[in-house]
Amino acid sequence: MDVIIIEDEKPAARRLNRLLSEFNVSVSTMLHSVEESIEWFQNNQHPDLIFLDIQLSDGLSFEIFDMVEVKSAIIFTTAYDEYALQAFKLNSIDYLLKPIDDEELETAVKKYQNFKPENQKLTVDFNDIKKLLTNPLEREFKKRFTVKVGQHLKIVNAEEVECFYSENKGTYAATLDGRNYLLDTTLEQLEEELSPEVFFRVSRKFYVNVNHINDIISYTNSRLQIKLNRFNEQEIIVSRERVRDFKLWLE
Template identity: 65%
Template sequence: MNIIIIEDEKPAARLLQRKVEKLGLQVSTLLHSVEESISWFENNPHPDLIFLDIQLSDGLSFEIFEKIAIKSAVIFTTAYDEYALRAFKLNSIDYLLKPIDEEDLEVAVTKFKERNASSASLSLDFDMIKKMLINPVDRSFKKRFTIKIGQQLKMINIEEVECFYSENKGTYIYTLDQRSYLLDYTLEQLETELDPQEYYRVSRKFIIPLKAIKEIQLYSNSRLKVILTSYKDDEVIVSREKVNDFKNWLG
C-alpha cells in the first residue's frame, strides 16, 4: 500500500508518519505545500491513500484537486473546529482532528482498508466541501429525543441531558434525574446533531454538555478528569491528545 502525507508543518508530518508506520503501514512521501504536491502528482503514480492537511503554507489543499484529478482515497487532517467539520461528517468523509489521536487514526485506517477491500469508492465533491468549510451552512441542532420504553414513547428535551455515553455497543442518554435511556444513535451521529458550542466529545465513550461540568481535575499522563453534576458510573477522562482542544472549547 502506497501512502503519502501532505502537511506543511514538517514536525507534525513526521509525527503522523511515525503513528501510521506504527500500524504496520509504510509512508513513501511527505509533501509540504500546494505547489510541491501538484508537481509531485504530475510526475508520480497516485498513492492508495493520502493524509491531507487542509490549510497549507501556500493555500488550501483543495487547490491541488483543482489542478490534478486525484485518484486516491483521502483522510483529512485538520485543526478546524467542530462546526466546520460537519461538512465532513454529513457527507461520510473521513477526517482526523489535530492533534491526532492514535486510536482515531487506527479507526480511520481500518475504515479505509474495509472500503478498499470491498472495492467501494467514495466520490468527493471538493468544491462542495470547500464551500461548506469556508461558509458553513446554518442549521438547527437537536432539541429533543424520543425514547421507546416498553410500549410507550418518552420525550426528553436537550436541557435535561447530563451526558451521552456508549456501553456494550449501545449509546445511552443520561439525564439530570439520574436515569439512563438507550438511544437509536451512535456517538458519531450525535456529534452531527448537537451544537458544538455546547457539547464536546471528550473521548470515544463520552459526549458532555458544558453546563454539566461541575469540576475539572488534573489526571495521570497529562490528561484531565471531568466531574459531572451527578453521573458517577464511570470516569470521564479527556485524553492527552484532546486536552488543548478541550481547553479551547471551554474558552
C-alpha cells in the first residue's frame, strides 16, 4: 500500500507518520503545500491512499484536484468540525478531526483496507465540498426517537436526552427523568443525525447535550470530566484528543 501525507503543519505530519507506522503503514512521501502537491502529482505515480489536510498554507487542498486528476482514495485530516463534514463523509474513505485520535486512525486505515479500491476514479465532487465549507449546512436534524418499553413504544425527544452512551455493544439514551433507553442505532449513526450545535461526542463512549451540562472539572492527563444534571451512573471524561475541540464547541 503506497501512502502519502499532504499536511502543511510539519509537526502534525510527523505525528501522523509516526502513528501510521504503529499500524505497519509506511508513508512514502510527505507534501506540505498546494503548489508542491500539484508538481508531485504531475511527475509521480499516484499513491493508493492520501491523508489530506483541507487547509494548506497556500490555499485549499481542493485546488490540487482542479489541476490534476487523482485516482487515489482519500482520508481527510482536518480541523473543520463535523457540521460541514457530515454531508460528504460517505464519499471519502473517512475523515479524522485534529488532533487525530490513534484509535480513530486505526479504524480509518482498516476501513480503507477493507474497501481496497482498484484503479477507480475518486468519486468525491470537490466543487460540492468547497461549497459546503463556505456556506452553512442547512438540514433538519433528528428531534425524537421511538424506544420500546415492554409492549409499548415511547417517544423520547432529543432535547430531553442528557447524553447518549454505548455499553455492552448497545447504545443508550439517558434522559432527564433518570431513565436509560436502549436505542436501535449506534453513536456513529447519531453523529450523522443530531445537531452539532447541541450534541458533542466527547469520547468513543459518550455523546453529550450541552444544555444539560452542570459542571466541567479538570481531570488527570489534561482531560476534563463532565457532570450532567441527572446522569451519574458513570464518569463522563472528555478524551485528551478532544479537549481542544470540546472547548471550541462550548464557545
